[in-house]
Amino acid sequence: MIVGYARTSTTEQEAGLSAQLRDLEAAGCDKVFREQVSSVDREARRELEAAIDYVRDGDTLIVTKLDRLARSVPHLLEVIDGLKAKGATLRILAMDIDTGTPTGKLMVSVLGSVAAFEREIMLERQREGIAKAKAEGKYKGRKPTAQAKSEEVLRLLGEGHGATEVAKLTCIARASVYRIKNGGDAAR
Incomplete structure (x- = not known):
């Protein structure tokens, strides 16, 4: 059986999921598992787990691109090992790689390592850019969300709502509600 797995990071990426x-x-593919969740949040990737549970001896799990499956080399190797233990293989369409072959196994490991390296380089550059912008006084960080909601928080508290309820209604932390209530720094 050929089993497919499709993933996008957010629900706004409908075109990517459709493709x-x-x-x-x-x-x-005889069956396709799909989800819209970040690859970083491995705990929430229930459909990937379901796809791996679903495959049997002789089946192939297919993804369109390597980054749709795993963000890190250890996770990629974990998925491949899980498939291998069940007698299944992995195929990546964009690279025409099949882990059912020795060359395919080698290529997936090498490409996973390169992808992880590229991500680390990108994060390093991002950190350097932020440090430079801070040094030049150009980096302000993200806009504080609690501070922007202080009027609403005070209104809800004035109406008799509890701090926990206000936090849920305004989508901010309960500690931020107390900071606003006590006149402290609401930007934290």
Whole structure:
């Protein structure tokens, strides 16, 4: 059986998900698991876990691109090992790689390492850019969300709502509600 897995990081990426589903259908997938969740949040990737649980001996799990499956090399190798233990293989369409072959296994490991390296370099550059901007006085950080909601928080508290309820209604931390209530720095 050919099992597909499609993922986008956010629900706003409908076009990306549609393209993956189209490619997986063209590859002959009998069943497709899909989700819209960040690859960083491995705990929330329930459909990936379901796809791996679903495959059986002789099946192939197909993804369109490597980054749709795993963000890190250890996670990639964990997925491949899980599939191998079940007698299944992994195929990545964009690279025409199949872990059912020795060359495919090597290529996935190398490409996973390169992807992890690129991400680390990007994060390093981002940190350097932020440090430079801070030194030049140009970096302000993100806009404080609690401070912008202080009037609403005070109104809700004045209406008799409790701090926990106000925090839920305004989508800010309960500690921020207390800071606003006590006249402290609401920007934290």
